[in-house]
Amino acid sequence: MRKVTFPHMGHSYIAFKMLMEDMGNEVILPPRPSKKTLDLGVKYAPEFACLPYKILLGTYLETAAKGMDTIVTSGGSGPCRAGHYAHLHQAILRSLGHNVDLVCFESPKKHPIDFYRKIQKLNSARLSIRSVIKAIKRGWHKLKALDHMERLSHKIRPRELKKGTTSKVYRQTQAWLDEARTHEQIAEAEAAGVKAFQDIPQDPNRSVLKVGLVGEIYVLLEPASNLEIEETLGHMGVEVERSMFLTGWTRDNLGKGTEELASAIEAAQPYLPELIGGHGRDTVGHTVLYSKRNFDGVIQIAPFTCIPEIVARTILTKVSKIHNIPVLTFFLDEQTGKAGMVTRLEAFVDLLRRRKQYQALEQAAPT
Amino acid sequence: MAAKVGIPRTLFYYVYYPMIETFFKELGVETVTSHKTSRKILDDGVREALADACVPVKVFFGHVQALKGKVDFLFIPRVVCLNGKTIYCPKFLGLPDMIKHSLDGLPEVIDTRIDVRDERFAIWKAFYSIGRRFSNSKTKILVAYLKAKKTLKKYQKLMLEGLTPEEAMLALQHKKQRAPKTGSISLRFAVLGYPYIVHDNYISVNMLDKLKSLGVEVITLEQVPMRWINKAKLKIPKDMFWTFSDRVLKSSYHFFENGGVDGIIHLTAFGCGPDSMVDKYMELKSKEHPQIPFMSITIDEHSGEAGMFTRLEAFVDMVRRKKEAMADA
Ligand code: SF4
Ligand code: SF4
Numbered sequence: 001m002r003k004v005t006f007p008h009m010g011h012s013y014i015a016f017k018m019l020m021e022d023m024g025n026e027v028i029l030p031p032r033p034s035k036k037t038l039d040l041g042v043k044y045a046p047e048f049a050c051l052p053y054k055i056l057l058g059t060y061l062e063t064a065a066k067g068m069d070t071i072v073t074s075g076g077s078g079p080c081r082a083g084h085y086a087h088l089h090q091a092i093l094r095s096l097g098h099n100v101d102l103v104c105f106e107s108p109k110k111h112p113i114d115f116y117r118k119i120q121k122l123n124s125a126r127l128s129i130r131s132v133i134k135a136i137k138r139g140w141h142k143l144k145a146l147d148h149m150e151r152l153s154h155k156i157r158p159r160e161l162k163k164g165t166t167s168k169v170y171r172q173t174q175a176w177l178d179e180a181r182t183h184e185q186i187a188e189a190e191a192a193g194v195k196a197f198q199d200i201p202q203d204p205n206r207s208v209l210k211v212g213l214v215g216e217i218y219v220l221l222e223p224a225s226n227l228e229i230e231e232t233l234g235h236m237g238v239e240v241e242r243s244m245f246l247t248g249w250t251r252d253n254l255g256k257g258t259e260e261l262a263s264a265i266e267a268a269q270p271y272l273p274e275l276i277g278g279h280g281r282d283t284v285g286h287t288v289l290y291s292k293r294n295f296d297g298v299i300q301i302a303p304f305t306c307i308p309e310i311v312a313r314t315i316l317t318k319v320s321k322i323h324n325i326p327v328l329t330f331f332l333d334e335q336t337g338k339a340g341m342v343t344r345l346e347a348f349v350d351l352l353r354r355r356k357q358y359q360a361l362e363q364a365a366p367t
Numbered sequence: 368m369a370a371k372v373g374i375p376r377t378l379f380y381y382v383y384y385p386m387i388e389t390f391f392k393e394l395g396v397e398t399v400t401s402h403k404t405s406r407k408i409l410d411d412g413v414r415e416a417l418a419d420a421c422v423p424v425k426v427f428f429g430h431v432q433a434l435k436g437k438v439d440f441l442f443i444p445r446v447v448c449l450n451g452k453t454i455y456c457p458k459f460l461g462l463p464d465m466i467k468h469s470l471d472g473l474p475e476v477i478d479t480r481i482d483v484r485d486e487r488f489a490i491w492k493a494f495y496s497i498g499r500r501f502s503n504s505k506t507k508i509l510v511a512y513l514k515a516k517k518t519l520k521k522y523q524k525l526m527l528e529g530l531t532p533e534e535a536m537l538a539l540q541h542k543k544q545r546a547p548k549t550g551s552i553s554l555r556f557a558v559l560g561y562p563y564i565v566h567d568n569y570i571s572v573n574m575l576d577k578l579k580s581l582g583v584e585v586i587t588l589e590q591v592p593m594r595w596i597n598k599a600k601l602k603i604p605k606d607m608f609w610t611f612s613d614r615v616l617k618s619s620y621h622f623f624e625n626g627g628v629d630g631i632i633h634l635t636a637f638g639c640g641p642d643s644m645v646d647k648y649m650e651l652k653s654k655e656h657p658q659i660p661f662m663s664i665t666i667d668e669h670s671g672e673a674g675m676f677t678r679l680e681a682f683v684d685m686v687r688r689k690k691e692a693m694a695d696a
Contacts, residue, residue: 048643084608084644091651272464274445274480276457304419307640311461314417318468331419 024125280308
C-alpha cells in the first residue's frame with residue numbers, strides 16, 4: 001500500500017486524510033509543525049529558503065522516518081518559488097537516502113491529462129472514476145465545514161467570557177468532523193459544531209476591534225507557523241477576518257474563482273497592477289478592501305525573504321496612508337519568538353484602541 | 368532642449384543599456400545614467416527600501432534617488448517576459464510600483480509593460496509606445512528600434528567574445544580599452560550570478576578583478592552561448608521560471624558536466640529569493656561532480672573586501688593544488 005503524506009496546513013489535513021484513505025492509501029499523518037519539524041527543515045534546507053519551505057521539508061523528514069513513501073502536494077507555475085518546492089524537496093530527500101515518490105498536482109485546467117494520471121496514481125483502491133469524484137466531493141464538503149468552524153472561532157473568541165473556551169470548543173468540533181465519514185455525518189457534525197459555538201458564554205458589552213489578516217498562504221493557514229496569531233489576537237479582544245481560506249484558494253485556482261479575489265485584484269489595481277506571484281497583489285487589494293469596510297487595522301504576515309510580500313509591504317506603506325488604516329507586518333523566520341510577537345501585537349492593539357476612542361470622541365464632539 | 372531620460376545603472380543596465388541608449392538617441396532624447404554604485408548610493412537605497420528586500424533592490428532604490436531632480440523621465444519598464452518561456456524575478460515585476468509608491472518627488476516614470484506572451488511583436492509595440500512620447504513619426508520610431516536592436520546584437524556578441532559589459536560598451540563607442548589583464552593566467556573559473564551582481568564592482572567587492580590578480584581567467588554568464596544552455600535543459604527536473612536564474616543554473620550544469628573550467632563560483636546576494644533554490648540545486652549537482660570545486664559567496668550590504676579576499680585566495684589555492692596534484696598523478 002502507498003504510504004502517503006501531504007503538507008500540514010491548518011486543519012485541511014483532516015479532509016485530505018479522509019480523501020487519501022478513501023482512495024485506498026495508508027496515510028502517514030503529517031504531525032503539527034513543531035520546533036523539531038522546523039529544526040529538521042532548517043538543517044537541510046537552503047539558508048534563505050522561505051519558512052514554509054523549511055517547515056514542509058521538516059514535515060517530510062518526520063514522516064519519512066515513519067515509512068512515508070509518497071508526497072502529495074501541489075505545484076504551480078510560478079512566478080514564485082512555491083512551484084519549485086516539491087521538486088527540490090524530493091531532490092534533497094533523495095540525497096539524504098529517502099527514495100520518496102512525488103505526486104505534485106498542477107492546475108487541472110492547464111494540464112487535464114496530467115491531473116487525471118496523477119489521480120489514478122493515488123487511486124490505490126482502483127475505484128471507478130465516479131467513486132473518485134464522489135470521494136473528492138466528500139473531502140470538499142468536509143473542508144468547507146472545517147473552514148466554517150474556523151470562521152466561527154474567529155468571531156466568538158474575542159467575546160468569550162472565559163478565556164480559552166472557544167479554542168477548546170474549536171478543537172472539539174474538529175474532532176467531530178474528523179470522525180464524520182459520509183455527507184450526512186459531516187452535515188451533522190457541522191450542525192453540532194455551530195451549536196457548540198453558540199453555546200459559548202459571551203460578554204455582549206465588550207468593545208471588540210476588527211482586524212484583517214493578509215499575507216502569504218502557508219503562514220496564514222498554519223497556526224503553528226504563525227505562532228497562533230489568531231488565537232493571541234482573539235484573546236486580546238480582537239476579531240480577526242482572514243483574507244484566505246483553503247476552500248477559497250481552491251476555487252480561485254481550480255474553479256471559477258471567487259468574487260472576493262476579483263474585487264481584491266480590482267482594489268489593488270492602482271497600486272500593483274501586476275500579478276507578482278504568491279499573494280502579493282491580494283495582500284494589497286485586501287488591505288484596501290478592509291479599510292473600505294471600516295476595519296480598525298490590518299496585519300500582514302509573511303515568511304522572511306518572501307518575494308511577493310516584500311513587494312506588497314513596500315507598497316502598503318502608501319496604501320496605509322492614503323486609506324488611513326494602520327498596518328503591522330510580521331516577517332517570520334525560525335528565530336521569531338512568540339514573546340516578541342505578543343509584545344508587538346499588544347502595542348498595535350493598544351494603538352488601534354486609542355485611535356478608535358479618539359475617532360469616537362471626534363464624532364461625538366459638536367462641530 | 369532635449370528631454371532627459373534617467374536610467375539607473377543597475378539591474379537591466381548591464382543587459383540592455385546600449386540598446387536603450389541607441390533607441391533614445393535616435394529619437395533625439397538624451398539618456399542620463401546614475402554613477403557607478405557607491406557607498407552613498409547603497410546607503411540611500413538602504414534607507415528608503417524595505418529592510419527585508421534583497422541587496423540589488425536596495426541598490427536600485429539608491430540609483431533612482433541619484434537620478435531624482437536631474438531628469439525629466441525615469442525609465443523603469445515592467446519587464447515580465449522576453450523569451451516566451453521564463454519570466455523575471457517577482458521583484459522586477461513589481462519594481463515600478465515599489466518605486467512609485469515609496470519615493471516622493473519623482474519625475475514621470477516610464478513603466479511600459481513588456482510581455483511577449485501577450486501578443487506578437489510585443490517588444491516592438493512596447494518600444495513604439497515608449498517612442499510615441501517623444502516622436503509622432505512611426506517611421507522614425509521604427510528606425511530607432513531597428514538600430515537599437517542591431518546595437519544589442521553587437522553588444523551581446525562582444526560580451527560573448529569575453530568582454531565585460533563595461534568593456535563592451537566602450538568598444539561600441541570605439542573608445543580605448545583598459546589594458547587587458549595582467550599576471551600569468553593559470554586557472555579558469557566560471558563566476559555565475561546575476562549580471563547586476565557580478566558586474567557591479569561595488570556590490571561584488573571587486574571580485575572579478577581580484578580573481579584576475581590571482582591569475583584566474585573568469586567566464587561569466589554573458590560568455591555562455593545559448594546553445595549550451597538549451598542543451599542543459601532536460602537534466603533539471605523542472606525549469607526555473609525566472610530568466611536569469613534559469614540561465615545561471617543551466618550554465619552551472621553545463622560546466623559541471625562538460626568541464627572546461629577549474630572551479631565554479633556562485634555569486635549571490637543576501638535576501639535573494641530565487642537564489643536559495645538555485646544555490647541548493649548547484650550544491651547538489653556539485654556533489655555529483657567533485658572533480659570541479661564549487662564555492663558559493665553571498666554578499667550583503669556590509670561585505671568587507673578583506674574577508675572576501677581571504678576566502679577567494681583560499682579557494683584559488685585549493686583549486687591550484689588540486690590541479691597540480693592531478694597533473695602529477
Ligand atoms: S510566496 Fe513567499 S513563501 Fe511562497 S514561495 Fe514565494 S517567497 Fe516563498
Ligand atoms: S533575483 Fe534575487 S537579487 Fe535579483 S531582484 Fe530577485 S530577489 Fe533580488
